[in-house]
Amino acid sequence: MNKQGNSYTFIFATIMVVVVATLLAFVSQSLKPRQDRNVLVAQKSDILQSVNIFVPTDEVEDVYDDIIGESSYIVNFSGERVEGEALEVNMQREVRKSLDERNFPVYEATLESGEIKYILQVRGNGLWGPLWGYVSVNDDGTTIYGATFDHAGETPGLGAEIANRSFQDQFSGKKIFDDSGELVSIAVVKGGAPEGDSHAVDGISGGTITAEGLEDMLLNNFKGYEQFLKNIERNSHE
Amino acid sequence: MSNDKEPLFSAKNLKLITTPLGKHNPITIQVLGVCSALAVTAKLEPAIVLAISVVFVMLFANLTISLLRDTIPSRIRIIVQLVVIASLVILVDEILEAFAYDVSRQLSVFVGLIITNCIIMGRLEAFALANKPWPSILDGVGNAAGYGVILIIVGFVRELFGSGTLSLPGVGTFQVVPEQFYSMGYENNGFMILPPMALIVVGIIIWIQRSKDKSLIESN
Numbered sequence: 408m409n410k411q412g413n414s415y416t417f418i419f420a421t422i423m424v425v426v427v428a429t430l431l432a433f434v435s436q437s438l439k440p441r442q443d444r445n446v447l448v449a450q451k452s453d454i455l456q457s458v459n460i461f462v463p464t465d466e467v468e469d470v471y472d473d474i475i476g477e478s479s480y481i482v483n484f485s486g487e488r489v490e491g492e493a494l495e496v497n498m499q500r501e502v503r504k505s506l507d508e509r510n511f512p513v514y515e516a517t518l519e520s521g522e523i524k525y526i527l528q529v530r531g532n533g534l535w536g537p538l539w540g541y542v543s544v545n546d547d548g549t550t551i552y553g554a555t556f557d558h559a560g561e562t563p564g565l566g567a568e569i570a571n572r573s574f575q576d577q578f579s580g581k582k583i584f585d586d587s588g589e590l591v592s593i594a595v596v597k598g599g600a601p602e603g604d605s606h607a608v609d610g611i612s613g614g615t616i617t618a619e620g621l622e623d624m625l626l627n628n629f630k631g632y633e634q635f636l637k638n639i640e641r642n643s644h645e
Numbered sequence: 646m647s648n649d650k651e652p653l654f655s656a657k658n659l660k661l662i663t664t665p666l667g668k669h670n671p672i673t674i675q676v677l678g679v680c681s682a683l684a685v686t687a688k689l690e691p692a693i694v695l696a697i698s699v700v701f702v703m704l705f706a707n708l709t710i711s712l713l714r715d716t717i718p719s720r721i722r723i724i725v726q727l728v729v730i731a732s733l734v735i736l737v738d739e740i741l742e743a744f745a746y747d748v749s750r751q752l753s754v755f756v757g758l759i760i761t762n763c764i765i766m767g768r769l770e771a772f773a774l775a776n777k778p779w780p781s782i783l784d785g786v787g788n789a790a791g792y793g794v795i796l797i798i799v800g801f802v803r804e805l806f807g808s809g810t811l812s813l814p815g816v817g818t819f820q821v822v823p824e825q826f827y828s829m830g831y832e833n834n835g836f837m838i839l840p841p842m843a844l845i846v847v848g849i850i851i852w853i854q855r856s857k858d859k860s861l862i863e864s865n
Contacts, residue, residue, distance in 0.1 A: 416718040423725065427732045434736060438743040445746035463817075464747060 450494065456555040457541035458516045458524050459579075475526075478515040483507075486634030498530040498539060506631050513635065516543065524552050525639060527632050531624025534616040535560040538569070538624055544583065548640030551593070554578035556621065566617025577608040583629055583636065590633055592626040595619070653779065661783040665791035667858075671764040672795040673851045674861065678764045681755050682796050683843040690812035691751045692800030694741070696793025698756060700786060702733045703765050707785030710773040717774075726769045727760075734759045748814065764792055799846045807837030 409415060448464060451471040455462065462470050479493035484507040493512035501509045514526040524543040531538050540556035554575050561567040568574055578593065582605045585591045591606045595618040600607035610618045629636075651658070671677045685691045709729050710717070717725050738756045741749035749756065759765070768788050773781040804811055809822035822831065836842055855861045 410716070410718055411720065416721055419716065419718055420721060420724075423728060427728055431732055431735055434739055438739050441743040442739075442746075445742065449746060449750070 447494065453555055453557065454514055454516075454526055454541050457526050457543045457553050458518065459553045474516045474518065475514050478517070479513065480515075481510045481512055482632075482635045483511065484509065484631060484634065486636075486638045493528075496528070498528060499537070502530050502627075506627075509631055511628075511631050511635065513632075514541075522546070525636075527628065529624050529628035531620055531627060533558050533561050533569075533620040534566055535562070538617070538620055540624075542578070542625070544636065544639075546639060546643045548636040548638075548643065549582045549584040551578050551581045551583065558617070561617045562614070565611065566614040568611045568614055569617060569621055574608075574611065581605050581608065588637070590626075590629060592629050593622070595622045658780060658783050661780055662787035662790070665784075665787040666794060667791075667854075668861070670791045670795065670854075671767075671788055672792055672847065673854055675764075677767065678762045678792055679844075679847065681758055681762060682792070682799060682847060683840050685752060685755050686796055686800040686803055686843050686846075687807065687838045688751075688812050689797070689800040689804045690814050690818075691748060691755075692796045693793075694745065694748045694814050695752060695755060695759075696789075696796045698737045698741070699759055699762065699765070699792055700789040701737060702730065702759055703768065703785040703789035704782055705733050706730050706765055706769055707773040707781040708778055710769045711776060711778045711781035714774050714776075722774065723766075723770075726766055730765055730769070731760050745814070762792075764788055795847065795850060798850060799843055802846050803837045803842060806834050807842070809833050 448467050452462070452464065452467045454475065455467065455470060458474070460470060460474070481489050481491040481493055481496060483489050489510065491510060493514060496510050496512045498512075501511075512528045514528075516524045516526055518524065523546050525546070525548075526541050526543045529540050529542060536559035538556060538558045538561075540554060542554045543552040544550065545552050556569045556575060558567060558570060561569065577600075581593050583590065583592060585606070594600070594607040595610045596607045597610040597615055597618070599609045665671060669675065672679060672682055681695065685695050706726075706729050710726060713725070734757060737759070738749070741752070741756060768785060772784045776784070801811070805821060809820065809827075810818050811821050812818040822833075
């Protein structure tokens with residue numbers, strides 16, 4: 408057969424594509440369960456980081472079971488529990504719905520000291536792509552205990568700094584509501600937050616748009632959790 | 646064909662492995678594949694993982710192309726090479742995601758970018774298409790190792806001086822610079838973990854290599 412002819416070329420290309428496609432499809436299918444497990448472990452690790460617990464990957468599942476275990480659930484806009492598994496909520500889909508139709512996952516962490524922290528899941532948009540994270544709140548429903556954020560593709564050294572501990576640690580002790588109970592959220596202030604301001608953290612030089620995205624993300628998601636947080640606050644007085 | 650078989654590691658074959666490590670190093674001499682060398686070397690661990698991945702991709706890409714070299718229609722040979730490289734890279738990516746998730750998150754797009762690493766396609770086109778499988782494997786391993794060695798050296802220097810630690814795949818991160826140094830006023834050089842320092846470290850390696858082997862210096 409003429410190896411430079413058209414029909415040979417077509418046959419060669421067809422066989423090659425079929426072989427490669429079969430191989431890759433097979434590999435992808437057989438590794439899928441392991442990959443899904445890894446993603447879940449990474450998510451649990453993020454959740455733990457928001458209550459300032461840092462453990463190596465192989466201990467994440469045990470610690471998660473200890474501290475949170477089954478006490479995760481979904482609430483709706485009015486703060487009532489609804490059916491479903493918090494870990495299975497697809498935030499990417501949720502943020503496209505209007506606030507009163509959204510599912511809001513909550514993870515209840517019981518720390519070694521016996522304190523209960525409520526972990527909220529947030530998602531929004533940065534400069535180049537999505538941002539997401541977890542914010543843990545004390546049982547007064549307003550004071551932030553810890554936070555962790557990550558991003559898909561913010562600029563390294565600039566916007567990507569939101570994934571840094573030093574940035575995230577600033578959130579500890581900040582307040583979501585003001586003294587009169589109004590939702591204020593946390594502002595990310597360019598040039599540095601004023602001393603003692605419990606509703607602001609320092610921004611990142613060169614990462615202004617990412618910081619604005621983060622600010623919007625927090626405000627929007629806290630709006631959704633508002634009723635839930637107020638319920639916690641009320642319960643803590645009882 | 647002659648009857649006496651060439652030994653597997655004859656002097657000629659060994660040269661295929663050793664020259665890319667030194668005299669024909671893809672990064673320091675041919676200056677190929679530099680962008681990934683800059684991007685993943687802030688820590689040692691991803692540098693090692695990427696080096697191993699490239700060795701894997703290159704070995705099997707060279708082998709496959711060499712085995713198929715008499716059947717590939719020359720008009721679509723570049724596409725065939727690309728398909729072979731791309732599927733191997735996807736394979737590596739899937740395996741990393743399943744077995745080394747943390748590292749695969751760190752390497753993010755750079756595993757996928759192995760596809761565009763000019764060293765690989767260069768070797769397929771220049772060597773594997775015209776040579777038997779065994780020399781092709783050696784050539785592939787040699788070139789990938791030459792690339793990997795530089796990656797690892799740069800990663801080592803940058804992590805040691807930038808973070809004071811060294812990280813190894815599967816083992817974890819070690820504090821190398823002792824605590825006393827810090828209390829005596831030593832500080833990590835934060836500049837080291839930024840991409841420009843990778844370029845400077847590669848530059849220094851090139852400088853050292855050329856001052857040792859004068860034949861590498863171009864005459865102007």
